[in-house]
Amino acid sequence: MPQSRPSIYDRYIPALSAEPSDLPAYRFVFLAGTANLLLNEGSGLEAIPSAADAAELGFEPSRSLYLGTLGGAPCYAAEAPEGAVPPDGTAFLPLRSLYEVLDEDLFHLAGRALQMLNWDATHRFCGRCGTTLTLADRDRAKVCPNCGLSQYPRLSPAVITAILKDGKILLAHAAHFQNDMYGLIAGFAEPGETLEDCVRRETMEEVGIELGEIRYFGSQQWPFPNSLMIGFVAEYAGGEIAVDGEEIAHAAWFGPDELPNIPPKVSIARKIIDWYAEEYGSPTDTPKTVDPDTFI
Template sequence: MSKPSIYDRYLPALSAEPSDTPAYWFVFRSNTGQLLLSDRAGLDAVPSAQHAETLGFTPVRSLFLGLLDGAPCYAAEAPDDAEPPEGFAFHSLRPLYDRMDEDLFHVAGRALQMLNWDDTHRFCGRCAAPLAPAGHEHAKVCPQCGLRHYPRISPAVITAILKDGKILLAHSARFPNKMHGLIAGFLEAGETLEDCVRRETMEEIGLTLGKIRYFDSQPWPFPNSLMIGFVAEYESGEITVDGEEIAEANWFGPDELPNIPPRGSIARRMIDWYAEQYGSRPE
């Protein structure tokens, strides 16, 4: 499946070269994680300035990200009380799928993840000494004990389970508006991705799976996940929800889908793919 890649527009780098070109600033307010944007479309919505101070605040921290459409780009954390400049507002990142280009959204997600990592890795977890940038890679090194600290990425699987032309959709008590999604969960130590798919499915709904195949992946910066999608065939068992992660689950045909996740998420992309393969596309 073809989808936008951040690397069509974005070139990562560790340090900035001297430049008179205004930079793009992915500015997040530190207490809410909200992103500063104008009401323009695409990259024009991202603030552009030589320095963050031009936007009316002194950043708590800033990190060079690389080049975006040929211009320098930075992640910056604004103070809790920072006020947006005229024509801009702070927005929660999660709902911005429908507003931002997908690749631009993922660059913004990268910025948020790197700021979170920089904030939570100021001291060594082994000896508590202050950490220093590694220099030649995105990492921090402890000058006292030598331990390296890399940005955390938490892999998680998400699975479309199919049986007799129907898809299994599940509702969690934390989902609003009776929304139904796919079975998902985080990888545990020692597991393969396929092991994780089978374990999460058995734990949450009591089913045994047959053939499993890779579908797609999506970075998910809330706070540092990588969602890895699979399509799996039902093999045996009756749906038995765990009552903790899953409140209810059932099989649905392509023309009888309940409320499902919003467009842009990998869950919605997988459900849309199912509906295209087996019937009409959901609205």
């Protein structure tokens, strides 16, 4: 199994309130109602706009949250109002398309910014009494000043699994996938089940087969809008493929030299499939992929 990637916390220190700094702040600015991130021309850290004040970017943000520091510089998540015009030399670009423009730490930090903005926009009022929520002092949370209910940023855990049989991998085409793309079996965890239970249930529901050993692969935050993807590799144990006809339109076993169109590198699905192709294939096997702008 692959080694874990370096932690984002090697460079990034989360915090709730900003300390005085002489460094311009990095601004992870998203256009309201979208996952489109404001970027400078260029790549890597230089692509993230920096300014002492968000108004220097040409518009007043409709919401802004402090994220902490990156290399000592303060970082903010900000939302540009609907219809905001990007300054000269910048553009709003879909976050999913930026995986190879930003390094992985920056991509994940941008994802954190997007999730925080979504949480701030969708948790404005108390679900118990309807009172306007306020930011907590000591936690990344919102608190009701009337009844005391706390609301934390929402995470929706989902499993995604490579199923292996005799050196082949099971790939499935969901009805909503574009470009005839095939991916892995995935689904959200339900209350009362373990992640392994979820892997077995989703597999049985979607393709009707039983699993043997299940091994952890890795995880990925997926901020569209608030998922945490937990990857596994599982061994086939029995049964014939029988797709549900609702979520899954077709599924089949594929060898490493016969892979169909697969998800782009931005996804943990692709990381798992690439691992499989490397472990079971020859050096000349080159997986086909879809454009990340059309990946759903």
